[in-house]
Amino acid sequence: MLTTAARTVCRKQNRAAREFRHQHSRQLxxxxxxxxxxxxxxxxxFSQEDQRLMKKLLEQNPDLDAKYNGAGSGDSTEEKIKLVFLNHGIPPLNKALIADLVVIADKAK
Incomplete structure (x- = not known):
């Protein structure tokens, strides 16, 4: 009889401990x-704040805007082509393509 009562009490305590752990993990x-x-x-x-500050900076100094610099701001033909790619959102990763475009641009001169 005593062991049955002890088992019942232990089960209730274990169940209460499990429920407490479960509720605690849900809260965390x-x-x-x-x-x-x-x-x-x-x-x-902060992204919106940075965007607002950049817009304000560009309004005060329009010569900083890459749109208005054009492709002529690079030193070599290769740099100019890379700048054109970047202005159109294309990363200049294909070096063979850039080299071919440099050859074509230099021939056109």
């Missing part, structure tokens, strides 16, 4: 989610 994941949400909001805010 909620805190982690809130921290990530806060970091994301902070990143968005």
């Amino acid at each position: 994941s909620g805190v982690k989610l809130l921290e990530e949400r806060g970091k994301a909001a902070e990143n968005i805010y």
